[in-house]
Amino acid sequence: MSKLTRMTGPNIDTSSLENYIKTYVSLSEDEILALNSLVQYRKIKKNQYLLHEGGIAAMSSYVVSGCLRTYITDNKGIEHILGFPTPGWWTGNLQNFYNDKPSQLNIQAIFDTEILFFTKETKEKLFLSGAVFERYFRILTERSLIDFQARTLEILSLSAEERYWKFYNKYPDLMLKLPQKYIAGYIGVTPEFLSKMKSNGLRKP
Numbered sequence: 753m754s755k756l757t758r759m760t761g762p763n764i765d766t767s768s769l770e771n772y773i774k775t776y777v778s779l780s781e782d783e784i785l786a787l788n789s790l791v792q793y794r795k796i797k798k799n800q801y802l803l804h805e806g807g808i809a810a811m812s813s814y815v816v817s818g819c820l821r822t823y824i825t826d827n828k829g830i831e832h833i834l835g836f837p838t839p840g841w842w843t844g845n846l847q848n849f850y851n852d853k854p855s856q857l858n859i860q861a862i863f864d865t866e867i868l869f870f871t872k873e874t875k876e877k878l879f880l881s882g883a884v885f886e887r888y889f890r891i892l893t894e895r896s897l898i899d900f901q902a903r904t905l906e907i908l909s910l911s912a913e914e915r916y917w918k919f920y921n922k923y924p925d926l927m928l929k930l931p932q933k934y935i936a937g938y939i940g941v942t943p944e945f946l947s948k949m950k951s952n953g954l955r956k957p
């Protein structure tokens with residue numbers, strides 16, 4: 753596997769992350785300085801992995817540019833895509849991050865991608881630098897749980913066609929960029945079934 757590019761310190765442009773955090777909480781100059789001193793940067797090339805199933809890479813990652821896919825592979829070798837982290841999204845494996853358990857997820861770059869990230873150690877230091885960061889990540893966790901519940905209900909209760917349009921509404925900019933097999937993996941059908949659905953005409957709800 754090729755080496756991932758990493759930078760720390762003042763060479764990193766953290767403005768997108770700062771602005772995103774400020775949509776939820778206010779940051780003082782000291783808190784911004786703490787953020788800048790602890791965050792790290794990586795560039796992940798297309799098709800390169802940020803995290804492999806079975807690996808341990810305890811990172812909480814914010815997507816600056818590009819796009820990743822988070823997926824699992826079942827015992828039949830079929831990929832099930834959980835999401836497509838795009839700019840402004842956080843990604844990682846919570847069990848991997850907090851419990852040092854081998855990952856059940858794969859996180860792969862679909863396009864060249866840039867991330868800002870915290871390790872377990874640097875995230876703890878960030879929390880100690882100001883209660884505002886604990887509040888921010890609590891809000892983030894609550895939103896993630898809401899999204900996860902909505903995604904679970906979507907899988908259990910909607911038809912494949914309805915899931916397709918949910919995907920369209922959630923990722924409109926990706927519809928023309930992603931391979932059809934990735935869209936199929938997200939809505940839970942085979943690429944062949946998706947092609948059949950599209951050839952039969954997808955009725956917009």
